[in-house]
Amino acid sequence: TQLLEQSPQFLSIQEGENLTVYCNSSSVFSSLQWYRQEPGEGPVLLVTVVTGGEVKKLKRLTFQFGDARKDSSLHITAAQPGDTGLYLCAGVDNAGNMLTFGGGTRLMVKP
Amino acid sequence: DAGVIQSPRHEVTEMGQEVTLRCKPISGHDYLFWYRQTMMRGLELLIYFNNNVPIDDSGMPEDRFSAKMPNASFSTLKIQPSEPRDSAVYFCASSPDVPTGTFSGNTIYFGEGSWLTVV
Numbered sequence: 001t002q003l004l005e006q007s008p009q010f011l012s013i014q015e016g017e018n019l020t021v022y023c024n025s026s027s028v029f030s031s032l033q034w035y036r037q038e039p040g041e042g043p044v045l046l047v048t049v050v051t052g053g054e055v056k057k058l059k060r061l062t063f064q065f066g067d068a069r070k071d072s073s074l075h076i077t078a079a080q081p082g083d084t085g086l087y088l089c090a091g092v093d094n095a096g097n098m099l100t101f102g103g104g105t106r107l108m109v110k111p
Numbered sequence: 112d113a114g115v116i117q118s119p120r121h122e123v124t125e126m127g128q129e130v131t132l133r134c135k136p137i138s139g140h141d142y143l144f145w146y147r148q149t150m151m152r153g154l155e156l157l158i159y160f161n162n163n164v165p166i167d168d169s170g171m172p173e174d175r176f177s178a179k180m181p182n183a184s185f186s187t188l189k190i191q192p193s194e195p196r197d198s199a200v201y202f203c204a205s206s207p208d209v210p211t212g213t214f215s216g217n218t219i220y221f222g223e224g225s226w227l228t229v230v
Contacts, residue, residue: 042115042202042221043154088154098167098209099219101154 003027004091004102012108016078021105023089024071030094032072034063037086037104079109113137115222117203123228129191132225134203135184142209144219145178145188146202154202160186161209193229200224 007022023032031050035043047056049065049072056063060083062075076083090101116135124130136143144159158168163180171178175194180186190197206219 040223042204042223044221045218098156098159100156103153 004089004100006087006089006102006105008105009103010106010108012110013079015080015109015111017109018075018077019079019107020073020075021087021107022071022073023091023102025091026070027091027093028069029091030069032065032069032089032091033099034072034074035088035090035101037088039085043086043088076107079107081109081111083107084109115203115205115220117201117222117225119225120223121226121228123230124193126194126229127192128229129189130193130197130227130229132188132201132203132227134186134188134222136186136203136205137220138184140205140207140220142206143180143186144202144204144206145186146204146221148200148202148224149198157188159209190227193227195229198228200226 004023004025011019013019031048033048034046036046037043047058047063049056049063052065052069053067054065060077064073072089084107086104086106088101088104090099092099115137118133141162145157146154147157148154155170157170158178159166160180163183176190178188202221202224204219204221
């Protein structure tokens with residue numbers, strides 16, 4: 001079973017700062033997703049990446065899929081308090097296993 | 112669309128009692144998933160259904176847990192008897208596609224969760 005490790009586990013920053021969170025595995029993924037979960041809510045899909053080296057942008061969020069399709073990163077520019085939440089990566093490997101979630105990065109952006 | 116609807120939102124029960132969590136998936140979605148989320152273990156898949164049929168229940172912790180989907184618009188997750196270590200947030204989710212293999216990235220839609228506390 002693939003294992004997705006996310007880092008850091010916790011991140012507390014000031015409004016306006018930039019940050020990057022990582023999702024790493026020893027497995028190769030056919031696709032990888034990023035979700036954001038706000039307190040008291042379920043996870044909501046932000047993006048899906050499927051091609052090695054792919055970069056997708058969603059306003060101030062930039063998602064990158066590693067060339068080898070084993071890792072991904074999420075970069076947030078000029079973080080805002082509204083970005084606060086739990087960021088989860090989830091991957092589907094090539095062996096037919098079910099979508100697996102990482103442990104998440106809990107982000108707090110202070111005003 | 113109303114999204115995935117779960118009930119109850121919060122439940123506090125005593126150890127040994129039966130707990131039933133309910134879910135109404137998004138209409139037209141063929142796949143329904145039950146997840147459990149805790150700080151220690153993160154988001155874990157318990158079981159999923161395709162067209163009301165359980166496909167993989169390998170994530171169900173033990174015999175105290177059971178799930179049913181009697182029709183396309185309703186599913187239950189039952190814990191009997193409940194134990195304090197079952198305390199968690201239980202999410203139901205639905206999707207038009209199954210997230211394996213050549214999964215194209217169809218969205219999995221999560222409900223707001225059922226917060227269970229067993230004392």
